[in-house]
Amino acid sequence: MATAAEIERQAEARDVRNRWFLSAPALIIIFLAASGPLLIVLVYSFLTPGPYGDVVWKFSTEGWVSVFLERDIFDDTLSFASAHLTIFWRSLKLAIMATVLTLIFGFPTAYFIATRSERTRDIWLFLITIPFWTNLLIRTFAVLQVIRNEGILNTGLIRLGIIDQPIQMLYTDFAIMVGMTYVYLPLMVLPLYASMEKLDFRLVEAGYDLYASRWQVLRRIIFPLVRPGVIAGSILVFIPAIGAYVTPSVLGGGKNLMFANLIELQFGQGRNWPLGAALSITVMAIVMVALLVYVRNTSSSEVRHG
Numbered sequence: 365m366a367t368a369a370e371i372e373r374q375a376e377a378r379d380v381r382n383r384w385f386l387s388a389p390a391l392i393i394i395f396l397a398a399s400g401p402l403l404i405v406l407v408y409s410f411l412t413p414g415p416y417g418d419v420v421w422k423f424s425t426e427g428w429v430s431v432f433l434e435r436d437i438f439d440d441t442l443s444f445a446s447a448h449l450t451i452f453w454r455s456l457k458l459a460i461m462a463t464v465l466t467l468i469f470g471f472p473t474a475y476f477i478a479t480r481s482e483r484t485r486d487i488w489l490f491l492i493t494i495p496f497w498t499n500l501l502i503r504t505f506a507v508l509q510v511i512r513n514e515g516i517l518n519t520g521l522i523r524l525g526i527i528d529q530p531i532q533m534l535y536t537d538f539a540i541m542v543g544m545t546y547v548y549l550p551l552m553v554l555p556l557y558a559s560m561e562k563l564d565f566r567l568v569e570a571g572y573d574l575y576a577s578r579w580q581v582l583r584r585i586i587f588p589l590v591r592p593g594v595i596a597g598s599i600l601v602f603i604p605a606i607g608a609y610v611t612p613s614v615l616g617g618g619k620n621l622m623f624a625n626l627i628e629l630q631f632g633q634g635r636n637w638p639l640g641a642a643l644s645i646t647v648m649a650i651v652m653v654a655l656l657v658y659v660r661n662t663s664s665s666e667v668r669h670g
Contacts, residue, residue: 405641408427409641409644410423410424410425410427410638411638413426413427413635413638414637415635416635417635417637419638424638426638427641430639431642434446451621451626454537454620455606455623458537458622459544460602462544462601462605463552465545466545466601467597470552473492473549474553474560475556476488478560478561493550495550496550500611501610501614503546504615505614507542511533511615512534518530534615534617535619535620536620540608540611543615551601551604552600555600556594556597559589559592568585568586571584596658598658599658606622606623606647608622609628612624623643626643630643
């Protein structure tokens, strides 16, 4: 005769099997819709490029070799792919700078919203989310109209007599950085606000009562408590920024390429699909590393703060 413990274990095992059975259709769809295309890209990265695009089903590691190395057309010697490394460094640099700038502008914005009355917070959050209602391409063209030679910024500076001729800002790394900062700023503000909304501002008042300066209160009290929001916002900005395509295409003018532009070039004019696939997997690996860093920092922060 089965004991009560055995009956309970059998019931739990049956419940687990039923849950897996019920979730199987969703898991299959997720695998086919998400993992399937990634597996295709991974397979393509180990094939041979076709003469007019596509791939030849012949195993080759040339695509992965070409990510960081280039082969001389005369003697087949390998050397560092300086163009790829330059584009990789530009993408990483601009993504980090955009993340830092969105944090600089987003932190006081989120703090301002969190310290408003509950009735007005929704209005400020509504204003922050309005840009999401507009297509990314339109928002990027709006930035273009501001910083181009005949744009609002240069025209205003000339009329004020500060400059004599327009400053060339468009089609530079500066233009891309400004565009990405503007586009991804809400992605930084919202996680920061979510953390600051839960902040117990009595701790801030206690810091001032103990004669701490504003900088000390910010560094010793506010920032450590909202650190999960800082990390989440940084990841949310860094991931799309390093893979940005529209903003560098419009504001970079095709001269200041980033990783996504290089990948599109390989699948388009370059007709080297294995190299484009290898570059895509490389970007995904960078994003995965960033996510692992986020998870690790978040877990350690939760352990320290209970």
